[in-house]
Amino acid sequence: MALTLTTPNTVLGVLSPKSQSARLVANIATVVVGSFILALSAKISVPVMPVPVTLQTLAVAALAAGFGWRIAVATVALYLVEGLAGLPVFATGGGFDYILRPSFGFLVGYLPMAYIIGRAADLGASGRPALLFLAMLAADAVAFAFGFTWLLIVANIIIQSGAALPGWLDAGNLVTTAWNGAIAPFVLWDVLKMAFAALSLVGIWKLLPRKA
Numbered sequence: 001m002a003l004t005l006t007t008p009n010t011v012l013g014v015l016s017p018k019s020q021s022a023r024l025v026a027n028i029a030t031v032v033v034g035s036f037i038l039a040l041s042a043k044i045s046v047p048v049m050p051v052p053v054t055l056q057t058l059a060v061a062a063l064a065a066g067f068g069w070r071i072a073v074a075t076v077a078l079y080l081v082e083g084l085a086g087l088p089v090f091a092t093g094g095g096f097d098y099i100l101r102p103s104f105g106f107l108v109g110y111l112p113m114a115y116i117i118g119r120a121a122d123l124g125a126s127g128r129p130a131l132l133f134l135a136m137l138a139a140d141a142v143a144f145a146f147g148f149t150w151l152l153i154v155a156n157i158i159i160q161s162g163a164a165l166p167g168w169l170d171a172g173n174l175v176t177t178a179w180n181g182a183i184a185p186f187v188l189w190d191v192l193k194m195a196f197a198a199l200s201l202v203g204i205w206k207l208l209p210r211k212a
Contacts, residue, residue, distance in 0.1 A: 005023075005024075005027050005068075005070045005071055006023075006027065006067070006068050006070070006071060007068055007122045009068075009121060009122055009123065009124045009125075009126055010065075010066060010067060010068040010118075010121045010122060010126060011065075011066040011067075011126065011201070011204055011205060011208065012027075012030060012066055012067045012068060012071060013068060014208050014209070015208070027071055030067065030071055030075070031071060031074045031075045031078055032078070034063050034067065034071070034072075034075035034078075034079075035075055035078045035079040035082060035089075037059055037063065038056060038059050038060070038063070038075070038076070038079045038089070038110075039079065039082070039087075039089035039090075040059075041054060041055040041056045041058065041059035042054050042055075042056055042089060042090055042091045043091070045091050048185055049166070049167070049168045049181075050102035050103070050151065050166065050168045050169075050181045051102055051103040051106065051147065051151070051181055051182055051185075051186075052091045052092065052103065053185060053186065053189065054091050055193070056091075056106075056110070057110075057113070057140055057143065057186075057190055057193055057194075058193040058194075058196065058197055060072075060076065060110045060113050060114055060117075060143075061113070061117055061136045061139070061140070061193070061194055061197040061198075062197040062200060062201060063075060063114070064113070064114040064115075064116075064117035064118040064121065064139075065117050065118070065120075065121045065125075065126065065132060065136070065197065065198070065201040066121070066201055066204070067118060067121075068118045068119075068121055068122045069114065069115045069116075069117075069118030069119045069121075069122055070118070071118070072114035072115070072117070072118040073111060073114050073115050073118065075114070076110045076111050076113075076114045077111065079110075080107060080108070080110075080111075082094070083095075083098060083107070084096050084098065084099070090103075090107065091103065100154060100157065101154070102150070102151045102154045102155075102181060102182075103147070104150055104154075105146040105147040105148070105149055105150020105151060105153075105182070106143055106144075106146060106147035106150075106182075108146050108150070109142060109143030109144070109145070109146030109147055110143060112139070112142045112143070112146075113139040113140060113142055113143040114139075115139075116135060116138060116139035116142065117132075117135055117136055117139045120132060120135035121201075126201060126202065126205040127202060127205050127206070128202075129198055129199060129202045132198045132201065132202060133194060133195060133198040133199075136194035136197060136198055137191070137194050140190050140194055144182065144183055144186070144187075144190075147182040147183075148178050148179070148182040148183055149178075151177070151178045151181050151182045152174055152175070152177075152178045155169050155171075155174050155177055155178065156174065159171050168180075168181055
């Protein structure tokens with residue numbers, strides 16, 4: 001099973017040990033370390049409301065491109081479990097109640113984002129910067145869709161609860177609220193982050209020993 005978790009088309013696949021047992025241990029360690037990197041990237045943030053600006057999409061893109069889809073999805077899944085279990089790995093803490101935060105949709109969206117980018121890398125995009133960049137943009141758009149949809153849901157929950165409305169929520173125009181909260185502040189920065197992640201990964205790929 002361990003032999004199927006990575007492919008020789010990814011950085012991790014090239015650098016992984018040859019023996020099956022050593023590769024399994026390396027894969028488990030990679031998932032754990034990757035979850036720590038995601039936690040660190042969450043803490044490098046600008047506290048914009050209702051969704052903070054962080055380096056997480058950059059981290060997800062880079063890790064997925066380097067790991068391939070199986071290890072990347074496992075890394076994001078472990079990160080989500082850590083946060084929901086109460087570890088303060090999300091941008092503003094952790095705990096199961098984080099599900100009702102406006103930003104939680106993005107966190108869930110990192111799962112398909114990791115799959116799409118990792119799948120592209122598994123299929124040979126590591127040495128093709130334009131293709132990898134396009135895959136990252138498409139995957140990032142999926143994460144945005146999750147974030148936009150979940151912010152709409154949370155806004156509706158707040159309105160229906162009868163609680164005082166936060167400043168970012170315009171009850172008369174929820175679509176604009178979700179757009180301004182989940183899309184508008186991030187688009188340009190995320191294009192730049194995807195470009196940086198793609199170029200960095202391709203640069204690393206070119207430095208690796210010649211593949212068999």
